[in-house]
Amino acid sequence: MSLRWSGPAVAGAVIVALMAALAVAGPIVWGEAAERIDAGAILQGASAEHPLGTDNLGRDLLARVLVAGRFSLALALAATLIGAAAGIVLGTLPSVLPKRGARLATGTVNALVAFPGLLLAMFTAVVTGLGARGAVLGIGAAIAPGFARLTQTLAASVAGADYVSAARMLGVPRRRILSRHVLPNIAEPLILNLTQALGGALLGLAGMSFLGLGVQPPSFDWGRLLFDGFSRIYVTPEVALGPAAAVALAGIGFNLLGDALARAAARTTVRKMDEPPAPPPEPGEPDPGAVLDVRDLTVTFPGGSTPVRGLSLAVAPGEVVGLVGESGSGKSLTAAAVGGLVPYPGKVTYGRLHLGGRDVAELSDKELGTALAMVFQDPLAALNPALKIGGQLAEVAVVHEGATRAAARRRAVDRLGQVHLPEPERRAAQHPHELSGGMRQRAVIAMGLMGTPRLIVADEPTTALDVTVQRQILRLLREVVAETGAATLFISHDIAVVGELCDRVVVMYAGRVVEELPADRLADGAAHPYSRALIASLPDLDTDRTRPLAGIPGTQPAPDQVGPGCAFAPRCSLATERCVTQRPELVAHGPLQRVACWEVS
Amino acid sequence: MPDSSGLDTPMTATGTRPGPASGAGRRAPRRRTRVVVRRAVRFAVSLAVLLAASFAMIHLIPGDPVRTSLGPAAPVELVEARRAALGLDRPLPEQFVTYATNVLSGNFGTSFITSEPVGDVITARLPNTLALALLATLLALLAGVPLGMWAAVRTQNGRNRGSELTFGSVTGTAVAVPEFLYAIGLVSAFAVGLGWFPPAGKAGPITYVLPVLALAAGPVAMIARIARVETLRELGKDYVRLARAKRLPARRLHLRHVLPNTLTATLTVSGLLLTSLIAGSVLVEYVFAWPGLGLKIVESITQKDFPVAQGVILVYGAIVLVVNLAVDLLLGALDPTSAIREQS
Numbered sequence: 001m002s003l004r005w006s007g008p009a010v011a012g013a014v015i016v017a018l019m020a021a022l023a024v025a026g027p028i029v030w031g032e033a034a035e036r037i038d039a040g041a042i043l044q045g046a047s048a049e050h051p052l053g054t055d056n057l058g059r060d061l062l063a064r065v066l067v068a069g070r071f072s073l074a075l076a077l078a079a080t081l082i083g084a085a086a087g088i089v090l091g092t093l094p095s096v097l098p099k100r101g102a103r104l105a106t107g108t109v110n111a112l113v114a115f116p117g118l119l120l121a122m123f124t125a126v127v128t129g130l131g132a133r134g135a136v137l138g139i140g141a142a143i144a145p146g147f148a149r150l151t152q153t154l155a156a157s158v159a160g161a162d163y164v165s166a167a168r169m170l171g172v173p174r175r176r177i178l179s180r181h182v183l184p185n186i187a188e189p190l191i192l193n194l195t196q197a198l199g200g201a202l203l204g205l206a207g208m209s210f211l212g213l214g215v216q217p218p219s220f221d222w223g224r225l226l227f228d229g230f231s232r233i234y235v236t237p238e239v240a241l242g243p244a245a246a247v248a249l250a251g252i253g254f255n256l257l258g259d260a261l262a263r264a265a266a267r268t269t270v271r272k273m274d275e276p277p278a279p280p281p282e283p284g285e286p287d288p289g290a291v292l293d294v295r296d297l298t299v300t301f302p303g304g305s306t307p308v309r310g311l312s313l314a315v316a317p318g319e320v321v322g323l324v325g326e327s328g329s330g331k332s333l334t335a336a337a338v339g340g341l342v343p344y345p346g347k348v349t350y351g352r353l354h355l356g357g358r359d360v361a362e363l364s365d366k367e368l369g370t371a372l373a374m375v376f377q378d379p380l381a382a383l384n385p386a387l388k389i390g391g392q393l394a395e396v397a398v399v400h401e402g403a404t405r406a407a408a409r410r411r412a413v414d415r416l417g418q419v420h421l422p423e424p425e426r427r428a429a430q431h432p433h434e435l436s437g438g439m440r441q442r443a444v445i446a447m448g449l450m451g452t453p454r455l456i457v458a459d460e461p462t463t464a465l466d467v468t469v470q471r472q473i474l475r476l477l478r479e480v481v482a483e484t485g486a487a488t489l490f491i492s493h494d495i496a497v498v499g500e501l502c503d504r505v506v507v508m509y510a511g512r513v514v515e516e517l518p519a520d521r522l523a524d525g526a527a528h529p530y531s532r533a534l535i536a537s538l539p540d541l542d543t544d545r546t547r548p549l550a551g552i553p554g555t556q557p558a559p560d561q562v563g564p565g566c567a568f569a570p571r572c573s574l575a576t577e578r579c580v581t582q583r584p585e586l587v588a589h590g591p592l593q594r595v596a597c598w599e600v601s
Numbered sequence: 602m603p604d605s606s607g608l609d610t611p612m613t614a615t616g617t618r619p620g621p622a623s624g625a626g627r628r629a630p631r632r633r634t635r636v637v638v639r640r641a642v643r644f645a646v647s648l649a650v651l652l653a654a655s656f657a658m659i660h661l662i663p664g665d666p667v668r669t670s671l672g673p674a675a676p677v678e679l680v681e682a683r684r685a686a687l688g689l690d691r692p693l694p695e696q697f698v699t700y701a702t703n704v705l706s707g708n709f710g711t712s713f714i715t716s717e718p719v720g721d722v723i724t725a726r727l728p729n730t731l732a733l734a735l736l737a738t739l740l741a742l743l744a745g746v747p748l749g750m751w752a753a754v755r756t757q758n759g760r761n762r763g764s765e766l767t768f769g770s771v772t773g774t775a776v777a778v779p780e781f782l783y784a785i786g787l788v789s790a791f792a793v794g795l796g797w798f799p800p801a802g803k804a805g806p807i808t809y810v811l812p813v814l815a816l817a818a819g820p821v822a823m824i825a826r827i828a829r830v831e832t833l834r835e836l837g838k839d840y841v842r843l844a845r846a847k848r849l850p851a852r853r854l855h856l857r858h859v860l861p862n863t864l865t866a867t868l869t870v871s872g873l874l875l876t877s878l879i880a881g882s883v884l885v886e887y888v889f890a891w892p893g894l895g896l897k898i899v900e901s902i903t904q905k906d907f908p909v910a911q912g913v914i915l916v917y918g919a920i921v922l923v924v925n926l927a928v929d930l931l932l933g934a935l936d937p938t939s940a941i942r943e944q945s
Contacts, residue, residue, distance in 0.1 A: 008773055116881075340846075376842065381840060382842070
């Protein structure tokens, strides 16, 4: 457990500590004052002597509020313990009972959880009669279903763990699994949730007493004091505000602390962010023929992590450039940077980022929205589950071109047909979940065709699809490029797919381009040791199946741990002293090929 | 997952589900019908349990409820006569059948105190309670959802830490204050102190203001918190990236793409919220002397008027069940994937 001591959590802890101190010391210090009857000071408002006024026997209300803390908290504690005990028993029943009984127990818990606690409390109060006992039992009954649900959920999550499965396979009885494996592992979150329940119980009991259904005189808790004070609210409102403030403060304190504790029970650590360093941009000669022209693109994240470092590339109209590399090489962030979609707090700097000869920063949303088509890995995630396919396509035309809904819809159906989606009319009226994976990816591509795409950025568009569907989508992409003449940046970790689809291949390693070459030279012309290792790791028909697949030993350095030399040097068999200390630049290596390596150039 | 049920479920599943031959288009509505039927069955079962519980309530009271109600000084003949009138001298199963038949035909018995039919009390007071609860729910949704979405957009990916902290503390505090304290605070400030609103009673639209505000204050904060978390989750999804790539205006992105996807969770919560508001209205009605069911139930419990308490609790319970059923069905219609999620 890692409890984050944020402001609210500290405030909550302080209030709860004060309440605990009050419960211990209150009756000792003010006990006598709270009971001192003064016939001369009956039903007074606030005065210097009695800051909160006096009650119908002339007793000081401030002292009574301070004394009532112990009883209020004690009742809340009792109700919480009753509720938690009952809830935990009810919640563990499904894991010990036979199947039918378990289902009944689960159903009961589900039905009870839906019932407002106050209703259950009132039911109990009717049965047990008025008084503190009835109220405590009632609030306990009100707390129990929530605890039962929590126990059930937690127990179910632990039940899937390997050690429980192992115990079950070894024939350990269910009861023993529960007591030895399940309960100890869910105890912490249950205990952490007690604080919140305690706060709820306190407020619930105050409510019952306030209605006259809880604590009865001569006993008094905060709710009862509020009940007495409320009848005088038109004459001396301050007498009601004292107990009200006490209840509110206690409720807030327990809730704030309980919130922090409950969250600590299921915390994932979040890293701290620092200010990013800004690297200097240095533009070179613009490439007039290219649709996409990128020079010195750098993406930094706070904390010194730089996943993309000084990347340059250009894509001509109708050209498909493959961007390959292992996971974490920075290829997807490159795609995101080109689309202006790098998530906060990432910072993008560039010497030049031109789309169609103009800086993307100068392009309007309308121009970018219609000129850029993006295709992501998971088409189900990329489509809005709540909107119909046709509507999601049509909105580009509606928003950016002011098309009427009918015209936009006609175009959407037309584009769906263009990507060979069968029955485009019907599909347009369906939601994403009604389509297969391949159809969804076709719909996403069709969405990119709604404008006049000049650049298509496809980030692993076939990775999430079946092999046969992959082929169809690749064929479709090639067809779309041929029809529209759009420049295409195709990102993939699969060098075989890239070799098949692309005209040119750019190999990335640790945020930098290490090699650039025509796709048809990939098989035998790759020069960089990393590119060669990537290709060698591909099995083909000639691969000796009796030997293990060739992998690349070692791992890519993390984006914040790249040294001064060649990032691949630690894994490279050709590496020398120079490779470790000095970084090789990307230089020409024969026609149409460039490579960043000291040893081959 | 190694589960004892893991072996037989796939087989029964393939037996009952339509085979792969039927088209995807035809499968969806049939699946939806099945979900509706199952919900209806669950509702009927819960209603039966509720009826049994409210019947049992009277019999769970230690001793004789009539004697408890009339007090130890009441003459034996009166107690016996009242017992006979209530049918309490009959065997239990017979009593239950009579009770169930009566309730289902709208006869909830008569008050011990006023001899009024309980059914009349309920019909006179239920609309007042429902009006409060519905208005408060509406206010909570209309104020809470935009507030939460705004906070999410402002604080996404950890920007504006200050706003996040402020939002968290303010809503966290607001959620923790119970409705009756809001009610007392509002009464003392705006009714007793400033005299802008009447302090109690129901007479015209102006008397609704304070009770509805008191009832909605906590839920606004709660809905805002949920809406923020839901919005943050949606903002991180790929379809939002794609919508951003389409360069949609922020308004369209948030209202048309993100909002509908956050509504499932928000509506589920507001269903629970409505039911808890109906219960919470007990306290608020008490503060404002609002002529609703809540005030009546407090009176009846204090006066040991058991038929009234029994009838009102039964009605409250039935409302909870109806609201939950309605939310379930509404969700099924609104969110096309929820019915399928239910299946898996």
